[in-house]
Amino acid sequence: MATTRSAHTVWEGSLTEGSGTVTFDSSGIGQQAVSWPSRAEQANGRTSPEELIAAAHSSCFSMALSHGLTGAGTPPTKLVTSADVTFQPGTGITGIDLTVEGEVPGLDEAAFVSAAEDAKANCPVSQALTGTTITLSAKLA
Numbered sequence: 001m002a003t004t005r006s007a008h009t010v011w012e013g014s015l016t017e018g019s020g021t022v023t024f025d026s027s028g029i030g031q032q033a034v035s036w037p038s039r040a041e042q043a044n045g046r047t048s049p050e051e052l053i054a055a056a057h058s059s060c061f062s063m064a065l066s067h068g069l070t071g072a073g074t075p076p077t078k079l080v081t082s083a084d085v086t087f088q089p090g091t092g093i094t095g096i097d098l099t100v101e102g103e104v105p106g107l108d109e110a111a112f113v114s115a116a117e118d119a120k121a122n123c124p125v126s127q128a129l130t131g132t133t134i135t136l137s138a139k140l141a
Contacts, residue, residue: 005027006025006026007024007025007026008023008025009023009034010023011034018036019033019034019035020033020034020035021034022034032046032047033045034049040087040089048087053083053093053096054083054085054096057083057096057125057126057129058081058082058083058098059081060123060124061098061100061119061123061126062079062100063123064119064122064124064126065081065100065102065115065116065119065123068115068118068119069102069104069107072115074104074107074111075104076102076103077104078102078103079100079101079102080100080101081099082098082099083096083097083098083099093132094132095132096129096132096133096135097137098135098136098137100136100139101138101140102116102138103141104140109139109140113138113139116138117138120134120136
């Protein structure tokens with residue numbers, strides 16, 4: 001069964017001097033402030049499209065890796081995934097760096113790295129972001 005998740009943004013003002021609020025409609029988890037300075041300079045307590053992409057990518061990748069490991073008979077005890085999305089004003093998103101450290105009983109480093117590469121290639125968010133370079137660093141804890 002397909003699912004649809006929704007969010008909306010209300011933006012007021014110009015790009016550089018305005019600001020907005022992103023509301024997470026599907027989950028009801030609240031609202032987050034966004035602004036050009038939080039995107040192109042310092043976060044200062046506000047989010048950005050790139051931070052939201054990083055959250056989506058790190059969680060999707062973790063789910064895909066967990067699923068792949070479990071399907072191979074080596075379910076993980078713990079996966080810690082970070083996603084760093086780089087934004088260059090005037091250019092756009094220039095890359096995404098995924099880093100994962102896993103606790104997977106009975107699995108060697110090479111098998112873990114292979115499973116992580118497969119998850120990177122097949123997680124739905126990675127597939128949606130094929131227009132950018134995605135790198136991966138994977139290791140066992």
